[in-house]
Amino acid sequence: MKKIGFVPARYASKRLPGKALKTIDSLPMFVHVCKRAELSDLDEVFLLTDNKKIIEEAKNFNIKTILTSSRHQNGTSRCSEGLSKIKINKRDIFLNIQGDEPLIQPKAINKMIKNFDYNKHDILVSITKSVEKNNINTVKVVFTEEKKLLYLSRNDIPSNSDNTQFITKGLSIFSYSALKSYKHLKITKLERKENHELLRCIESGLNIYGQEIENYGTSVDISSDLVKVRKLMKKDKIYNRYK
Numbered sequence: 001m002k003k004i005g006f007v008p009a010r011y012a013s014k015r016l017p018g019k020a021l022k023t024i025d026s027l028p029m030f031v032h033v034c035k036r037a038e039l040s041d042l043d044e045v046f047l048l049t050d051n052k053k054i055i056e057e058a059k060n061f062n063i064k065t066i067l068t069s070s071r072h073q074n075g076t077s078r079c080s081e082g083l084s085k086i087k088i089n090k091r092d093i094f095l096n097i098q099g100d101e102p103l104i105q106p107k108a109i110n111k112m113i114k115n116f117d118y119n120k121h122d123i124l125v126s127i128t129k130s131v132e133k134n135n136i137n138t139v140k141v142v143f144t145e146e147k148k149l150l151y152l153s154r155n156d157i158p159s160n161s162d163n164t165q166f167i168t169k170g171l172s173i174f175s176y177s178a179l180k181s182y183k184h185l186k187i188t189k190l191e192r193k194e195n196h197e198l199l200r201c202i203e204s205g206l207n208i209y210g211q212e213i214e215n216y217g218t219s220v221d222i223s224s225d226l227v228k229v230r231k232l233m234k235k236d237k238i239y240n241r242y243k
Helices: 029-038 052-059 075-083 106-115 176-182 189-194 198-204 223-233
Strands: 003-008 044-049 065-067 093-097 123-130 140-143 149-153 165-175 208-212
Touching: 003 029, 003 075, 029 044, 029 052, 029 093, 029 106, 044 052, 044 075, 052 065, 075 093, 075 165, 075 176, 093 106, 093 176, 106 123, 106 165, 106 208, 123 140, 123 198, 140 165, 140 208, 149 198, 149 208, 165 176, 165 208, 176 198, 189 198, 198 208
Parallel strands: 003 044, 003 093, 044 065, 123 208
Antiparallel strands: 093 165, 123 165, 140 149
């Protein structure tokens, strides 16, 4: 079984145009993600993009790149296409590592790999505790006692009865069959309302579970996140291993 990392990165981000190429201490954002993923237990890491500027920049850093369609609406769809462009085994697992996670921890990737159960999980998503409220840029999640996902929303869920809720982060693992089948699943009404692609997977009956990751890091959704990450990167010890 091989462990393959896919890093979907697009240029035309609505909330932060050109996000993948935004520099963080002299390196483009997507380079940080790929290089940090390469420090994990993954066997291979591929950048997935449809943008020529990103592809040219990736060559400068010897990052394996797969050219994908410009029609994808989300990273999971882009990863599904990537599946068809490399040699794989049906027992391989595929990690979707979002290209806006420049502080991703290699140990977080390793924890996800270690806890993926092929006999139980179709998809395993990273989750972390949050006390932040009323932030539509984060996706909140509710799950069973066994951490099987029931629903995702950009609104606070379940109710505001306490100060803690769980949010998803930009790291998930797919079995071969789950990622391959994704391109055949139709967008659902709930997915359109919540703007999250995993809702169609929940509605289709796939077994999706959450894996709690502590001290996950900071993703970049808007310009203020970029300012924060640039400051954090200056003190980041992992950065010293690839800069």
